[in-house]
Amino acid sequence: MSKVTTIIDIGSNSMRMVVLQKSSRFAFSLINETKSRVKISEGCYENNGNLQEIPMQRAYESLKSFLNISKSLKSRKIICVATSALRDAPNSNVFISRISKDLGLNIKVIDGEKEAYYGGVAALNLLHDDTFVTVDIGGGSTEFCFVKDGKVEKSISLNIGTVRIKELYFNKNDIEGARKNILDNLKSIFDLNIEIPKKVVGIGGSIRALSKIVMSNNDYPLDILHGYTYKAKKESFLFEEIIQAQNNDDLKSLGVKKDRFDTIKEGAFIFKTILDELSINEVITSGAGVREGVYLTDVLRNCNHKFPANFNVSVRSLLDRFQIDEKQSAFMGNNASKIFDVLKPLHNLDNKFRTLLIIASKLHSIGSTLNFYKSNDNAFDFILNGLNYDFLHTSRVIVAHTIKFSKKSLPSRSDILKYEELLPSLEVMQWMSFMISLNIAINQDLSRPKVEYILDSDTLKINLSNKSFLIQSNIDKLESPEDLIIKI
Structure with a gap:
């Protein structure tokens, strides 16, 4: 390509x-x-x-x-x-x-089935989930792609869309006719005789517009749409309010943007009807859709349209774009895993934090590339928005904060207050802060030293191939959780 x-x-x-x-x-x-x-x-x-x-x-x-x-x-x-x-x-x-x-x-x-498939390929590769049904509401049709355990099971397109419903029913004030049309079309879903996931990945402008309104109404701390998740039942009343709006002023008061006045009622009506009829519990918003699916089926044409296992496109693209030294990146990642594993008896964290620590360690130097001064703050702001794909919102916030706190002192509660609903406990973030800070200190002179870690009760013994005053002095300055003693 x-x-x-x-x-x-x-x-x-x-x-x-x-x-x-x-x-x-x-x-x-x-x-x-x-x-x-x-x-x-x-x-x-x-x-x-x-x-x-x-x-x-x-x-x-x-x-x-x-x-x-x-x-x-x-x-x-x-x-x-x-x-x-x-x-x-x-x-x-x-x-x-x-x-x-x-x-x-x-x-x-392209036919409707292919359109649905492209949406499924995009969601499967660019969202952190493996069992869901995509719903892509367009102007003339709505596409569904059923994904189970990381594989596309079935794709289908139905003739229900915002412009179609508006011109055939809403303009004639025939709401019940619109509902019957949608429900009649949805019978094709049940005729597939496959298990319908309780999780929807929402694609398309109408669903994204609805997600933005939900985010705003809930004072969500992160201004990122891709990966935003909410409970379908909790927002059902909001969707009904949009459907029942009498004029544009009503829509505006509900948070609808001007460029969506013309079809948002139809979009909300179609989506709410689908969520109710399919008994959906959770909605994940996707910023990627048909376009990305078209691209990925070309790029991944020799890989069954799926990224290799353990490949993260956001991390790899950032490493590429910032030309981060591959040997340094590999060392930081490997050393992060060593530190996490040896300290596990003390921090007792789930292994998902191991993955996030490795990612943060590989990407921490991006801040210096952007601007050497205040590099941690620079990296924090960039990572929040730069990890575009394949990350839960919680994951990207944890990675960004881990890099931000890669310094001598541990974070306090006030440091995590703004994003508290997306972060784990303060204790977890203090361990993440300490482990990445230790990782950076070990490689302070960029020599990628051979290192061995041994945990003996509350003492971490570090055996280095080449002792360095620079490394020793930086480690001595680290604030550690639970009064951990470090000996080199």
Whole structure:
């Protein structure tokens, strides 16, 4: 695959583009994301499914702009897919031919099952979970991909979408007709005769907009949508309030942004009906969808469309982008695991913290690259937003705080107050702080020394191949939990 790749997704309501830059075999980073709400399907459901001239012109002009951005970013490969609006429209070839002739862009119209599959591949690789059903609400259709134990079981597309429901039912104030239409379509889910997970991964603009409102209403401390999780039943009343809103002022008071006034009621109605009918307990918001799925099926075409075991794309891409020395990174990771394991009788932490300590140790030097002074604070801010994929919100907050507290003194309760609901206990964070600080001190001169750790009661004995005054003095300054004694 080309180093810089552009993926364009022409949906019924919005047209979106991502430009992704590959940094190593599987790692990549997002360098541009552009969205245009061209509403290409506007008016089509009231006109026998035919695309109308004005929406097609909006899409045409936006595609020209998308291609200008792609060219400026030196993208060598462009993949453009179209979903419900173009696959349903009898006159879609008129638009497709014009784009090909005038802009030299080939549009691939994908069927609903493939669209659902792409969403499943994106969620499977870029979210920290392995059993769920994706729900991708678009303007003309809604896609479902069932994933169990890390494998895609089934993909299906249903003809329920925000623009379709709006034009056929909501504009006629036929709410019960809309409900019956959705429930009739959902029968196809039950006909699959597969176990329906109780966890939904929500994809698409409508679901993301709803998640933003939920986050705001709950005063959530982290301003990151991808990976945000909430209980479906707890937010059911909020969704009902959006559905029952009488005007735009009502929607605004509920936290709905202006650009979502036109379809948010239909989106909330479809999503709430799905959650209720499928008895869903939990919703995970995905910032990735069809576009990322298209990219990943290309990148991972020889790996069954799945990253290798223990591969984390966010960590690898950051190591690549900041050109962190591989030998130093490997040493810090290995040494972190040694420290964690030898001290386990004292800290008694779950092994998930071992993984997070290793990641924090590998990435801690990013702060110095950004700005040597206040490097820990720089790394903290960057890591909160830089671990884009494959991380629970709790995990990214723990990694960021572990790096922030990689200094001589242990964190206090006031230090973790802002993100307290996403962090473990203060005692756990003090152990994480101490272990990464010890790891950094051991390699203070970047010599990657051979080291052996022995725990004897409350004394940690450290055998170093080459003793160094710099290392010794830095270790002596460390504040340790539970009065741990360190001897070199």
